[in-house]
Amino acid sequence: MHLKQQRKIIFAITIFYTLFILYFLFFAFGRAGKVDQITEYTFIFLPDSFFRLPGLSDLLHPTLMDFVGFGNIAAFIPFGILIPLLYRTSFVRFMISFILSILVLETIQALTFLGSFDMNDVIQNSLGAAIGFGAYKLGFRTKNNWRNIAATGISSVVLMLGVCGVFGMLDQVFTKEMGPFVAINDLKDSTGKTLTGSKPSSLKIGGQDVEPQYNVYNIEGKKKETYTYTLGNKGELYLFFNYGIPDQKDFQGSIKLTIDGHEFLSVSAEDQGHEPAVNEIFLPQADELTITIEGNETLWDVGFREMVYFWN
Incomplete structure (x- = not known):
């Protein structure tokens, strides 16, 4: 496949996926219907917890927050892969641009009453993008596109598990629990x-x-x-x-x-x-x-x- 044609396909996928994510950020879960019921802006600037690695019991009986935390990371992994495929950029420049974009979207969510500004979401979304960028760097090393895609997918899973493990340990270190009676x-x-x-x-x-x-x-x-x-x-x-x-x-x-x-x-x-x-x-x-x-x-x-x- 010609390089320009590949770029057009990747660009189209990026646009489609961006619109898909924007829909979930602003209109999914009946957000529009709840606007009239909200009278105050919601801004959460201090993250209240680290993303934790679910235990066996969590995996067998996951809660809604387990799905939300996992989804907030996984849903943004593709951006870390697609954007570098379209534009040559360094990790630092990519992350700065991504974080600024997420901050703008979170602010719009809060100001339009279609959601809230939540620093937890900013951190989790940014982690997803960083994992995607890392997977892109590890996966796209050959001229065989299918091999690159497979390697990137495997790298995404491995990096995701690694990040979950690190943040799970941080969560254990910095979270207090009740001591003995x-x-x-x-x-x-x-x-x-x-x-x-x-x-x-x-x-x-x-x-x-x-x-x-x-x-x-x-x-x-x-x-x-x-x-x-x-x-x-x-x-x-x-x-x-x-x-x-x-x-x-x-x-x-x-x-x-x-x-x-x-x-x-x-x-x-x-x-x-x-x-x-x-x-x-x-x-x-x-x-x-x-x-x-x-x-x-x-x-x-x-x-x-x-x-x-x-x-x-």
């Missing part, structure tokens, strides 16, 4: 002593049998009891606890939880039901926890799980 009675109070509360024993609350696993806190024969623990200025943790009034006792009392002088829970018997309450509180940072109990209120299995990196 730490019972509050394993810590020391503000004086350095260990306050364990009562030994865990069976309770019956709201007709339900409750089996505390870690600790139980109540007034222990007093009118009021206060427990204070030093958490060590931990950041990003979830505090877990349960409370209620045992069936055999009068329905009166109160519980107050204070973190670094700020009240996070204050509940009295009049404000709660007869069934046991299960609670979870997110704390951006916490140093000192104070538990104040009055009356027949009982608190149990108090502890926390800290958000940590896997290498911690």
